[in-house]
Amino acid sequence: MDSLTQALLGASVGGAMLGRWHGRKTLVAGAVLGTLPDMDVVLDFGDAVADMTYHRGFSHSLFVLTGLSLVLAWLVRRLRPHPDYSATRLWLTVWLIFVTHVLLDTFTSYGTQVFWPLTSAPVAISSIFIIDPLYTVPLLLAVVVGLIIGLNPTGMRWQRIALAITTLYLFSTLAGKHMADYRLDRALALANVQAEHRFTSPTPFNTLLWRVVAVDGDNYYEGLTSWFDPDMPELVKLTRNFSDAAPALEESPQHQRLRWFTRDILRYDLIEGQWVVTDLRLGMPGYHPFRFALATVADDGETSLIANVEMWPTPDADLSRLTDLFRRALDNDYRFPIAALAGTLDKPPTQTTANR
Secondary structure (H helix, E strand, O other): OOHHHHHHHHHHHHHHHHHHHHOHHHHHHHHHHHHHHHHHHHOOOOOHHHHHHHOOOHHHOHHHHHHHHHHHHHHHHHHOOOOOOOHHHHHHHHHHHHHHHHHHHHOOOOOEOOOOOOOOOOEOOOOOOOOOHHHHHHHHHHHHHHHHHOOOHHHHHHHHHHHHHHHHHHHHHHHHHHHHHHHHHHHHHHOOOOOOEEEEEEOOOOOOEEEEEEEEOOEEEEEEEEOOOOOOOOOEEEEOOHHHHHHHHOOOHHHHHHHHHHOOOEEEEEEOOEEEEEEOOOOEOOEOOOEEEEEEEOOOOOEEEOOOOOEOOEEOOOOHHHHHHHHHHHOOOOOOOHHHHHHHHHOOOOOOEEOO
């Protein structure tokens, strides 16, 4: 999730656990600890693919964070002991702040390596968008109230109520995930498509309208489905170009890591003599922020891998599409132009492109 939400979550957890003894200080300390796992973004892992796929790695490992929580609790207990609560309660507070950060991230689509250093695929439940006001606002209100009135019994109650509400909301998103998965499976069955990989996730800032994506060889199918839809989603067939790109990328370690990290939810486009690989999970048709040029193709057809991979330029997001998504969420007959937008992915960057 976004950094603000993670800070608020850490603040509320800290306040609920230790606010009785330390007051407002626990909100500040909890906010700091709640953002600590995301500090890996300042590290340079080598190239753009590594920076993407090693983010939420060791810093989000339950093994690493459990050990770190023990060390931090021991240091605090040694330097600033408090006689009114136990070392176990202090450790549990720090551990819960770390673990709730990680668990919340697993509900997004990005992918979180909770079992690092084990090489199991990143966990991505994909039931909540990376920014969701319905989750964030209750925590924000609770923290603001706690900062204003302090963590007296009323202030503590605000923290616990906010944590209960947001936890219930987070688990309620699994119902939307189940709905989207079921409808995608039904639509694929009706179309007689045997998908190799499938993916569903909510569209930006809501859990009413969901993207559904299925990969089948050189093609992928994409559609939208809402809680208000009476029928199965209409799937748009799009070209993935995997067979054309695969020979050029066979020896690319970046390509292999992307396939592992995304579970093969990828698209390939030959643009200006470069094979550009797109992570289809993140973003929307026409706007996918994680794209990488992995190989070049000469005029004679000879290919060569790009050693120092950089992020492919991404167009500025068209915020007017949010209105289109809102209309589509409420109206099954509203036509969202998936094919037209996806068709822009094989075009070279324009003057309005912003480098990431």
